[in-house]
Amino acid sequence: MLALPLLVSSAPTVQANSDDGPPQVWLVEFAPGADASALESAGRELDYSIRHDFERIWNGVSVEADPATARRLERLDLVDQVWSDVVFTGPGRVADGLHAPLESDPEAAEPELAQAIETTRADDAHARGITGDGVKVGIIDTGIDYTHPDLGGCFGPGCRVTVGADFVGDDFDSDDPDHAEPVPDDDPADCVGHGTHVAGIVGANGKVTGAAPEVTFGAYKVFGCEGSTSAEVVMRAMEAALDDGMDVVNLSLGQPFQWPGYPTAEAADRLTAEGVTVVASMGNDGEAGVYSGAAPGVGEDVIAVASTDNSAQRMSAAYVAALDRTIGYRILAATPEPEAGTATDPLVWLGRACADDVSEGDVNGKAALVVRGTCTFKEKYERAVAEGATTVVIYNDRSGPFGGGGVEDLGVPMVTVTDTDGEDLRDLAAIGKAPVLEFTDRTVLVDLPRAGLASAFTAYGPAPDLSFKPDLAAPGGGIWSTVPVAEGSYAALSGTSMSSPHVAGAAALLIEQEPQLKPRDVRTRLANSAKPVPWSENSTLGELEAAHRQGTGVINVIDALDAQTYLYPTGVNTGDGTGPRTFELTLTSRDRVARTYELTHRSTIATTGDEREPGFHAAEPKVTFEPKTLDLYPGQSATVRVTVEPNAELPTGSVFGGRITARPEAGGESLTAAYSGYQGDYLAIPVLDHPEYPRLAAVVDQDAETEESDYRDVEDGEAFSLAEGPDLAALIYLGHQVSAMDVSMENADTGTVVAWEREQYLPRSPGPDDAIGLHLEDLVAERPGALEPGRWSLTVRVLKALGDESNPDHWEQWESPVFNLVE
Structure with a gap:
């Protein structure tokens, strides 16, 4: 079980802060028009310190403060929200054997990466002389072993790894109280291996060849040699990549089950607004079911990449x-x-x-x-x-x-x-x-059984606000690439960490050919030209993998380079309900000739039932177009109204989807967009329905370093001392992401109500038995003297994802049994 205090907008993987623990870091998001100087003026009576101002990539700052001060900061009019600085789990060291063994003969290893770039047709772009020359790609990861000959062999001006920095130091681990404070330096050398592998997929040029073998790199090290990093660190690296003029940024990392509004996702969106194409992993929590995508990948303007398996792994x-x-x-x-x-x-x-x-x-x-x-x-x-x-x-x-x-x-x-x-x-x-x-x-x-199919680990969308994710896919299962020279130089790894850099490299190829392309254009070209993959659970049935797992499909670099028309948007959320849904797609011609396009539809497999262990359904929706065909002249745009009517056989609670393709009648490349939708009332998804939770529990033991707790049941009539304990906790299991959570206590004798500040945009509990621990001692610390001896009960209210807080039907509520507090 995970233990979590009631933190501001925290995630189930975050542990409590303590005086002996890691720095208590919060991300303070400002209301429009506010800034750091206004905060310093309005909050001068509060005990906190500003660590970093993210003015260029996010409207907020990181601060160090205790939880009570963080809540008081959130009450300021100029503050929109205070977020917990969540943990990003580390990838694990290649040398620890978490991935495939190392190769003693790298020349024999080349086919695996070659297979992958053949799948995406990046190799055909190289044959045309398009290699990413002059394009800068930032790798925000574990660093890069720039001594690797396939990555240039040096660091600095004139090298392939031209710029970069270590934002944390080798000993950093955001989850370890003794090593949770970054010790940055100017050397982004990789002591893990993950970042070097990612960089090789983007642009290795030697014994193995990456997607864009002549790009230059920015190396931004955000992990130490062991353990995790934090959102604050990742955002600082994003800021540096912007300052260094990166054209593309790859983020093979993520925090699962997150909302698009989390600061790392919003910061990534801001990078795209500044002209940087941002590519990120969709996440590796596919076995956790639907709505498992990670931030920053779920960001609105980020290219979120799913994974397919390579044909074989060495x-x-x-x-x-x-x-x-x-x-x-x-x-x-x-x-x-x-x-x-x-x-x-x-x-x-x-x-x-x-x-x-x-x-x-x-x-x-x-x-x-x-x-x-x-x-x-x-x-x-x-x-x-x-x-x-x-x-x-x-x-x-x-x-x-x-x-x-x-x-x-x-x-x-x-x-x-x-x-x-x-x-x-x-x-x-x-x-x-x-x-x-x-x-x-x-x-x-060794042949991979899911060759060319969605990897078992690749996360499902959509995002908790039902926005369409992932955007597209690339090979990520069984990819051979570079690792640090000290660890053998080459290894096979798997993950959406490996699929994302294929797309980052593909983006570099497009930008080399057309430097004026904006990030939205890059995503549109790659998504429009992607090719669908069959349903991975049974590829012989002729069904396609769920749109909310593969996006528009696996990228095809040549078709993206040759595309002369755009179909936008590339991914559409059709919302919830049981009836027809209508949305619009726009075709825009860059062609030299007029073409007639016919609109066609093909459904993808739907997920049904329990979002953690979904079933599948192939009910075909009815789709109509207005118009069905259209003539498009050079430079012209035209809009098509698409109406999707879900099949009546589709079970309530299903997530369905499909592909809309514009096919030119006289030759040329077809263009595809994808959509997903929810069948039924999205607000009807239960949240507080776990058979064992919510429940009241007493804290038996708490780890001094991690603050993780063990619990026991509360006995009838048991008394809890405000001064001496034991601490009391409400154990809450979130069956689905929630827009808000309110927690309050009421004195059963006097009617006095004491409340915590509202939580917003919480991820769902990740596993079947992972509960959040809401500890009484945190309320006592936040409201000193507010709780008096007597009989109390605790109430938890959650606002459903996308719920209207003014509508009582959109809330679920649990009230604990009455318990006794004594001095």
């Missing part, structure tokens, strides 16, 4: 004589790496290897073969080692390769293999052949 190779073939393997994070030339002991089938499972074989002095699933990798690893295993081999319980972490090194290697290889090994063990893995210094290409 992995370290082990030879199995009993199979007479080489198989691919990955090292599970934190366990020892097997040395080339060594071999495992004979493999013995142990089973699922959860703590309470019966052992299905004697693995003492042998290598344990285990299947993935039911319990954690840590539990399986510890169980196998406790039974004497000398190596642990875990195979997938679903298709394809996989990786992971969360284990503590016990001195025994743990490697992962695919489902098919694992089942073959198990069959051999079952007939007494006791297979052995012989580790080599070579690699092998």
